[in-house]
Amino acid sequence: MLERFLxxxxxxxxxxxxxxxxxxxxxxxxxxxxxxxxxLVDGVDVTVDGERFDHTLNHYVLQGRRLDLAAxxxxxxxxxxxxxxxxxxxxxxGGLAAGVHEVTVGVRIRQSYIPIEFxxxxxxxxxxxxxxxx
Amino acid sequence: MLERFLxxxxxxxxxxxxxxxxxxxxxxxxxxxxxxxxxLVDGVDVTVDGERFDHTLNHYVLQGRRLDLAAxxxxxxxxxxxxxxxxxxxxxxGGLAAGVHEVTVGVRIRQSYIPIEFxxxxxxxxxxxxxxxx
Amino acid sequence: xxxxTRKPFRYGVSLYSFTDDLGTVMGLEExxxxxxxxGATGIELLGEAHVPGYPEPDTxxxxxxxxxxxxxxxxxxxxxxxxxxxxxLSRPMTAREAAADLSRDIELAARLGFAYVRPKIGVVSxxxxxxxxxxxxxxxxxxxxxxxxxxxxxxxxxPTPLRHPVVEAYVRFIERTGSRHFGLLVDxxxxxxxxxxxxxxxxxxxxxxxxxxxxxxxxxxxxLAPHVVFIQAKFHHIDERLQDAHIPWERVLPVLKQAxxxxxxxxxxxxxxxxxxxxxxxxxxxxxxxxxxxxxxxxEG
Amino acid sequence: xxxxTRKPFRYGVSLYSFTDDLGTVMGLEExxxxxxxxGATGIELLGEAHVPGYPEPDTxxxxxxxxxxxxxxxxxxxxxxxxxxxxxLSRPMTAREAAADLSRDIELAARLGFAYVRPKIGVVSxxxxxxxxxxxxxxxxxxxxxxxxxxxxxxxxxPTPLRHPVVEAYVRFIERTGSRHFGLLVDxxxxxxxxxxxxxxxxxxxxxxxxxxxxxxxxxxxxLAPHVVFIQAKFHHIDERLQDAHIPWERVLPVLKQAxxxxxxxxxxxxxxxxxxxxxxxxxxxxxxxxxxxxxxxxEG
Ligand SMILES: [Mn+2]
Ligand SMILES: [Mn+2]
Numbered sequence: 001m002l003e004r005f006l007x008x009x010x011x012x013x014x015x016x017x018x019x020x021x022x023x024x025x026x027x028x029x030x031x032x033x034x035x036x037x038x039x040l041v042d043g044v045d046v047t048v049d050g051e052r053f054d055h056t057l058n059h060y061v062l063q064g065r066r067l068d069l070a071a072x073x074x075x076x077x078x079x080x081x082x083x084x085x086x087x088x089x090x091x092x093x094g095g096l097a098a099g100v101h102e103v104t105v106g107v108r109i110r111q112s113y114i115p116i117e118f119x120x121x122x123x124x125x126x127x128x129x130x131x132x133x134x
Numbered sequence: 135m136l137e138r139f140l141x142x143x144x145x146x147x148x149x150x151x152x153x154x155x156x157x158x159x160x161x162x163x164x165x166x167x168x169x170x171x172x173x174l175v176d177g178v179d180v181t182v183d184g185e186r187f188d189h190t191l192n193h194y195v196l197q198g199r200r201l202d203l204a205a206x207x208x209x210x211x212x213x214x215x216x217x218x219x220x221x222x223x224x225x226x227x228g229g230l231a232a233g234v235h236e237v238t239v240g241v242r243i244r245q246s247y248i249p250i251e252f253x254x255x256x257x258x259x260x261x262x263x264x265x266x267x268x
Numbered sequence: 269x270x271x272x273t274r275k276p277f278r279y280g281v282s283l284y285s286f287t288d289d290l291g292t293v294m295g296l297e298e299x300x301x302x303x304x305x306x307g308a309t310g311i312e313l314l315g316e317a318h319v320p321g322y323p324e325p326d327t328x329x330x331x332x333x334x335x336x337x338x339x340x341x342x343x344x345x346x347x348x349x350x351x352x353x354x355x356x357l358s359r360p361m362t363a364r365e366a367a368a369d370l371s372r373d374i375e376l377a378a379r380l381g382f383a384y385v386r387p388k389i390g391v392v393s394x395x396x397x398x399x400x401x402x403x404x405x406x407x408x409x410x411x412x413x414x415x416x417x418x419x420x421x422x423x424x425x426x427p428t429p430l431r432h433p434v435v436e437a438y439v440r441f442i443e444r445t446g447s448r449h450f451g452l453l454v455d456x457x458x459x460x461x462x463x464x465x466x467x468x469x470x471x472x473x474x475x476x477x478x479x480x481x482x483x484x485x486x487x488x489x490x491x492l493a494p495h496v497v498f499i500q501a502k503f504h505h506i507d508e509r510l511q512d513a514h515i516p517w518e519r520v521l522p523v524l525k526q527a528x529x530x531x532x533x534x535x536x537x538x539x540x541x542x543x544x545x546x547x548x549x550x551x552x553x554x555x556x557x558x559x560x561x562x563x564x565x566x567x568e569g
Numbered sequence: 570x571x572x573x574t575r576k577p578f579r580y581g582v583s584l585y586s587f588t589d590d591l592g593t594v595m596g597l598e599e600x601x602x603x604x605x606x607x608g609a610t611g612i613e614l615l616g617e618a619h620v621p622g623y624p625e626p627d628t629x630x631x632x633x634x635x636x637x638x639x640x641x642x643x644x645x646x647x648x649x650x651x652x653x654x655x656x657x658l659s660r661p662m663t664a665r666e667a668a669a670d671l672s673r674d675i676e677l678a679a680r681l682g683f684a685y686v687r688p689k690i691g692v693v694s695x696x697x698x699x700x701x702x703x704x705x706x707x708x709x710x711x712x713x714x715x716x717x718x719x720x721x722x723x724x725x726x727x728p729t730p731l732r733h734p735v736v737e738a739y740v741r742f743i744e745r746t747g748s749r750h751f752g753l754l755v756d757x758x759x760x761x762x763x764x765x766x767x768x769x770x771x772x773x774x775x776x777x778x779x780x781x782x783x784x785x786x787x788x789x790x791x792x793l794a795p796h797v798v799f800i801q802a803k804f805h806h807i808d809e810r811l812q813d814a815h816i817p818w819e820r821v822l823p824v825l826k827q828a829x830x831x832x833x834x835x836x837x838x839x840x841x842x843x844x845x846x847x848x849x850x851x852x853x854x855x856x857x858x859x860x861x862x863x864x865x866x867x868x869e870g
Contacts, residue, residue: 001135001291001292001293001295001594001595001596001599002291002292003292003594003845003848004288004292004293004543004594004844004845005845009603009845009848009849009852010602010603010606010848011606013606029292033284033287033288033314033317034314034316034317034348034350035316035317035322036316037352037355039355039356039357040352040354040355073357074357074358076355076356079316079322081316081320081321081322082290082291082317083291083320098856098859098860099810099811099856099860100809100810100811100853100856102809110354110357111354112350112351112352112353112354112355112388112389112390112391112399113350113388113389113390113391113396114391115391115393115394115396116354117394119354128809128849129849129852130849130852130853130856131856132606132607132608132852132855132856132859133608133859135293135294135295135298135592135593135594135596136592136593137293137544137547137593138293138543138544138589138593138594138844139544143302143544143547143548143551144301144302144305144547145305147305163593167585167588167589167615167618168615168617168618168649168651169617169618169623170617171653171656173656173657173658174653174655174656207658208658208659210656210657213617213623215617215621215622215623216591216592216618217592217621232555232558232559233510233555233559234508234509234510234552234555236508244655244658245655246651246652246653246654246655246656246690246691246692246700247651247689247690247691247692247697248692249692249694249695249697250655251695253655262508262548263548263551264548264551264552264555265555266305266306266307266551266554266555266558267307267558292594293593293594293844543594543844
């Protein structure tokens with residue numbers, strides 16, 4: 001079972017060794033009524049406490065594979081199932097401070113059955129989420 | 135998994151043969167942070183659209199056993215676990231009309247570690263619930 | 269099928285109704301228990317949503333699926349599939365690729381006991397004309413569909429009404445191929461005659477197109493009825509007095525009855541996604557639809 | 570244990586924190602994954618709440634339990650139990666019956682790998698004096714506790730402060746029996762120094778007694794520390810700036826440190842039961858407690 005929020009409480013954490021953090025990551029529930037092949041996902045914008053990390057710069061871990069946006073757009077052989085969160089990885093030297101952050105995601109999805117004028121659709125959600133360890 | 139409401143959507147139904155209903159029943163999640171032996175439950179008041187069905191008159195089905203209030207109060211050998219709803223059965227000739235009803239329950243619980251002056255504690259909750267078949 | 273042949277409706281639910289609830293507040297077991305508790309018999313699902321490990325569920329899950337169906341006396345109805353024509357950003361999808369995807373879904377649907385497969389086809393225009401590859405893609409799958417006893421049924425969905433070139437093309441396809449393994453699925457959202465509330469992120473353009481309701485005349489169903497194999501009973505909100513805020517069931521159901529439709533009404537709740545709300549809304553819809561059907565049957569005698 | 574022996578705290582969570590969420594929006598797997606994700610190592614639960622089939626879980630569940638512990642590198646800490654002295658409406662519970670219930674819980678707790686069993690004892694007075702059968706009941710279980718390597722630890726819980734006849738009776742029991750299998754559990758709700766919001770159905774009498782906080786002086790912990798084997802880190806609300814609205818951790822943790830407490834701080838979230846809220850609140854508490862501990866350790870050098 002996943003949390004109802006897109007950004008899960010669990011998994012929001014700094015990356016890299018403690019004392020020399022390189023960034024942070026979060027787990028994301030797919031905002032869709034169906035699973036999608038990865039190439040139909042056009043990346044995820046992440047904003048933390050007003051600081052924006054563009055979808056073109058973030059990395060995406062799906063079913064154990066880590067991809068940049070270019071690779072994601074080509075990954076028609078990889079699936080993001082509804083019941084498995086994707087891990088979004090963000091570069092930020094030093095990581096985030098321990099404590100509560102305002103986190104916004106913009107998940108960009110390309111559906112085939114909606115006019116191209118509206119693609120990619122962007123699902124935006126904001127929540128408070130907590131980094132436990134600095 | 136149970137629904138967060140105490141009264142579950144599923145299981146709210148008329149009893150007895152269609153056309154000659156004898157009453158109705160509902161499934162109830164235990165409003166407690168722990169399971170309880172049945173004798174610690176002092177019955178459940180049920181009110182539907184303002185019509186009250188007293189806990190002294192209702193019947194209780196736990197783990198396949200059907201009890202009236204007197205039997206419930208003696209049932210120190212029977213458990214109502216958190217993960218299993220109890221079935222509350224109410225006599226009402228004709229049953230309830232198909233459609234949406236305002237249902238209130240008052241669940242009466244006797245805890246040993248709270249002063250007797252406050253026992254039984256009564257947990258009250260109201261929701262809309264739907265009878266599908268007349 | 270003549271108008272005088274009145275048949276009882278069959279009642280089902282699509283797991284689409286439980287979107288956002290499934291996987292966060294309920295699992296497949298609770299969903300099927302909820303559907304069975306309605307007195308419904310049909311269960312519809314979306315392959316790439318409700319089948320864990322799609323498109324290759326493990327056999328343990330398939331066993332589990334059939335055990336649940338048996339326990340709850342439910343039969344699989346329609347299997348939702350997609351032809352994701354925009355799968356490749358750099359190039360269009362070919363008809364062969366589309367046929368391969370659809371074949372895979374037909375095989376899986378048949379293995380899970382389904383009777384219908386709805387391919388949701390990518391569009392090429394603002395007014396939702398399907399990608400022309402649909403015709404070759406589906407034609408390539410007709411033999412397989414016959415072998416696996418599956419009926420392929422694209423969905424007539426708002427803003428496309430019943431009288432429309434897209435629908436006419438589907439009917440010509442039926443006439444040309446003579447296949448009994450192709451039919452039409454009607455989504456009752458086409459009958460919506462009052463506006464939906466705005467949703468988050470909705471643009472004025474999208475609103476203009478379909479969210480106010482395209483209010484198809486239910487009488488239009490009569491002409492198409494011989495080709496309609498399945499109905500998704502799309503709805504958005506039913507209040508405590510059992511009034512549907514958007515779909516005029518009192519006008520729709522008599523026409524379905526008159527047309528001799530005896531297939532499924534498969535609930536597709538598409539309203540507010542507050543947790544657990546879908547469970548209660550689907551119960552209201554079944555109470556409402558059955559109430560109207562009882563009244564129609566009583567009038568007919 | 571001398572005041573100069575400073576030890577690191579151990580971090581855990583009681584599944585009590587997830588009350589109303591467990592079984593409606595999460596299962597045991599998700600709960601344990603959430604606890605492990607905190608960097609915590611200890612898992613506390615309530616027998617008659619979180620053990621399916623309690624008091625006789627099947628072996629498949631026990632295997633599952635140990636697999637989850639291994640996967641998430643968690644160790645079982647405290648097993649919550651009750652002595653339900655009002656079980657029989659017609660007569661009081663005997664010490665023998667209470668001992669039988671507690672023995673059953675000690676056996677089960679040991680089988681599941683726990684180190685502590687907290688019996689919640691029924692009360693006989695308005696000011697929460699425990700039923701006098703507690704002494705004989707627990708004494709009858711001391712040998713079993715020793716054999717099964719369990720420490721029985723009644724809970725000091727608001728409105729009972731640390732300096733109180735009830736606590737003194739427990740200390741006398743320790744001194745008289747000399748048992749190392751009996752100790753005290755402190756619930757940090759006793760340090761609450763600001764009022765809780767009212768809860769539904771709350772009466773003025775209950776409010777007067779404990780919901781405004783009994784604000785025990787943390788310094789009182791020093792005298793009792795040698796007997797304290799476990800701490801439940803009770804809390805109700807921590808805001809976005811990591812401020813706890815009720816429990817003065819900044820004054821409590823230095824005393825625990827000074828007392829040489831090196832046991833668990835096991836989260837007991839007891840605030841608003843909005844779905845999923847508990848998950849985020851527990852994260853905030855661990856961020857806060859660890860932040861204060863880092864500061865204390867830095868000051869000490
Ligand atoms: Mn539909
Ligand atoms: Mn406690």
